[in-house]
Amino acid sequence: MNNDTLNTIINLILKSQNIVFLTGSGVSTTSGIPDYRGKTSAYWKKYEGNEYNYQNFLRSENSRQKYWEMSADFFNMIQKATPSIAHKALAELEKCGALQSIITQNVDGLHQKAGNLPANILEIHGTIHHVICLDCSTVYQSKDIYGRIQKGIKVPYCDYCRGILKPAVIDFGQPLPKAQMAKALKRTLDCDLFIAVGSSLIIQPAATLPIIAKEHQKTVVIINDMSTVCDQYANHIIHGECGDILSKMVSELKQKRPVQEPSFVYSQTG
CATH class of the missing domain: 3.30.1600.10 (SIR2/SIRT2 'Small Domain')
Structure with a gap:
């Protein structure tokens, strides 16, 4: 973990008004749920x-x-499954006012279980x-x-x-509902800081979101245990275990920003 890069990201969070996190299977692997392309993908063979x-x-x-x-x-x-360190850290970030929305590729419901507000979670691949x-x-x-x-x-x-x-x-070969993708696009365009966590950023159309964010002059951060195909679009990248990185981010932020009520909550249509 690059501490200088982490400190830069923390300072960006402190300056941002609308922060969107895109989460992938990497936030759930330590909850015992195998990913599709990473170190635990053998389960799906x-x-x-x-x-x-x-x-x-x-x-x-x-x-x-x-x-x-x-x-x-x-x-x-x-x-x-129970929420991982990464899930718990994302819930804490919301309490600190450092997260306004989660767009998740996961279907496990662990963000809700960890304590994030359901209205702020957009499950673009549905729910099991x-x-x-x-x-x-x-x-x-x-x-x-x-x-x-x-x-x-x-x-x-x-x-x-x-x-x-x-x-x-949403399974392989099944179209993503247009309404869900429209909501994800709106949240991406409304944010000023877009952070992708634990995603290979291969599966479309979710993988286009950081690219769209970059094209619209949003700051893009990628946190993942390995390189992604979207690294070239990121302003800042940290490679490492996302739970460790997010928990350290929470610890640093709590010293600089107290726990507060969420600045806003998304409506069911937003």
Whole structure:
């Protein structure tokens, strides 16, 4: 960790009015949730294959069964997970007035569990904690649907229209809802400091956000354990474990800025 760079970022935070954090799987790996391209990605190798993409999920009952087996495994992992040091640090940053929004690529709900205000969290890839009917849009609590799977149901269907049920997450090949991306873009354009944490910045369209921020004269910071394809767009970069970096950031900020009420809270449409 470069302390000079960290101090520069802390000074930027103190001067900024609207700070947006983009978070990726790197903030959740120490919660026991494997990432997709980093050091813990080997977990997902057993789930590689076309059965798990969105188009085959829609087309094939067999693919849906394999998908639900994978998803139930993932949901059980999420149920046991607790917020990491990084999650807790981001919640503390919000209390210090040093975070106005989180745009997250994660679906685990650990930002809410750590204490960040739900209205300030934008889950652009959805959430594993809900299941939705793709036909009538009825929303279910995931515990209900995964409970049915534990009882032997292989492929659950909607109680009301017998439509296809799917976890409310964005999978490979599935279009990102335009409304969610529009909200993410608005928050990016409204900020004066954009900080990406624990993301490889490969998955589109989220990976375009730091580029858009830079193009609109926002200050861009990248914190990650390895280089990213967007490093060239960053004003400042710190490589290292994001929990360690964020917790040190919190410690330094608390000496310079007391805990305060959040400066504003996003509405459900913002």
